[in-house]
Amino acid sequence: xxxxxxxxxxxxxxxxxxxxxxxxxxxxxxxxxxxxxxxxxxxxxxxxxxxxxxxxxxxxxxxxxxxxxxxxxxxxxxxxxxxxxxxxxxxxxxxxxxxxxxxxxxxxxxxxxxxxxxxxxxxxxxxxxxxxxxxxxxxxxxxxxxxxxxxxxxxxxxxxxxxxxxxxxxxxxxxxxxxxxxxxxxxxxxxxxxxxxxxxxxxxxxxxxxxxxxxxxxxxxxxxxxxxxxxxxxxxxxxxxxxxxxxxxxxxxxxxxxxxxxxxxxxx
Numbered sequence: 001x002x003x004x005x006x007x008x009x010x011x012x013x014x015x016x017x018x019x020x021x022x023x024x025x026x027x028x029x030x031x032x033x034x035x036x037x038x039x040x041x042x043x044x045x046x047x048x049x050x051x052x053x054x055x056x057x058x059x060x061x062x063x064x065x066x067x068x069x070x071x072x073x074x075x076x077x078x079x080x081x082x083x084x085x086x087x088x089x090x091x092x093x094x095x096x097x098x099x100x101x102x103x104x105x106x107x108x109x110x111x112x113x114x115x116x117x118x119x120x121x122x123x124x125x126x127x128x129x130x131x132x133x134x135x136x137x138x139x140x141x142x143x144x145x146x147x148x149x150x151x152x153x154x155x156x157x158x159x160x161x162x163x164x165x166x167x168x169x170x171x172x173x174x175x176x177x178x179x180x181x182x183x184x185x186x187x188x189x190x191x192x193x194x195x196x197x198x199x200x201x202x203x204x205x206x207x208x209x210x211x212x213x214x215x216x217x218x219x220x221x222x223x224x225x226x227x228x229x230x231x232x233x234x235x236x237x238x239x240x241x242x243x244x245x246x247x248x249x250x251x252x253x254x255x256x257x258x259x260x261x262x263x264x265x266x267x268x
Contacts, residue, residue: 019107020167028104028112035116036091042123043084075212079130082216083122086150089222090119093157093189100176100186101164108160108171115156121149129212140204143215147201154193161190185233192229196222 062068070077094115101108125146132138164171168178175182200215 019105019110021106023104023106023109025098025101025104028109029098032094032098032112032116033091035119036087036094039119039122040084040087043080043087043126046080046123046127076130078213078216079126082129082219083126085220085223087119087122089226090153090157090193093154093193096186096189097157097161100173100182101160101171102173103171105163105171108163111156111160111163115153115160118149118153118156122153125149129215132212139212143204143212144201146215147197147204151194151197151201154190154197158190158194161186184237185230188229188233189226192222192225196225 058064058066058069062072098104125142128142129146132142161176164176165178168176174180176186177183196218200218
């Protein structure tokens with residue numbers, strides 16, 4: 001029994017050391033870029049095959065109005081642009097993350113593969129939300145599946161950054177470390193998609209009639225949220241620094257007043 005416990009403890013140490021071993025950062029980035037490029041290509045291939053109106057249908061049904069024919073496929077195009085923006089922003093967050101990662105580990109590579117696995121499911125989310133765009137129970141389920149895919153794709157990116165923070169002196173650039181210039185913004189940037197997708201998921205549970213158009217418009221508006229996020233983080237940090245400096249000045253003034261008082265006045 002004692003020998004078995006020692007062997008188990010030794011194997012656990014080996015496994016922990018194995019996960020902390022270095023991994024080629026360049027290969028992780030190259031593999032990730034390839035997956036993002038293929039997923040983005042799959043989106044446009046789907047929309048080119050099935051959603052181009054037939055010339056005869058345009059002439060007979062829409063009186064030769066191409067814009068009228070294209071408007072019939074509005075939910076499909078909206079789903080495409082929403083999904084493409086999601087892929088593009090997740091790639092942007094991934095790029096920003098590995099811009100500050102100086103050394104990748106095997107655990108970070110494993111979390112990155114899990115994130116890419118859900119990134120590969122975004123074409124499925126596009127097909128579901130474009131096919132079930134009418135107000136029905138299937139619409140709610142399609143949006144929920146899309147929210148779950150986006151949540152896990154982004155939460156594993158957040159986990160990569162959290163793993164890097166555990167040994168930040170070796171794995172992170174000083175700007176992204178705790179107290180660094182970009183630390184607060186990296187936290188907000190990586191937490192945005194998990195919070196938005198989780199909020200949209202619970203919103204569909206509360207609202208029985210949740211439109212897919214609103215969901216995809218929300219996806220398209222998120223880039224502006226990234227810009228607003230940087231401004232909000234900068235303002236928040238400025239306010240916090242001002243308050244901290246004001247409190248420090250107050251403490252210094254109190255110490256100076258106490259130093260100027262005589263011992264009897266101090267005791268009284």
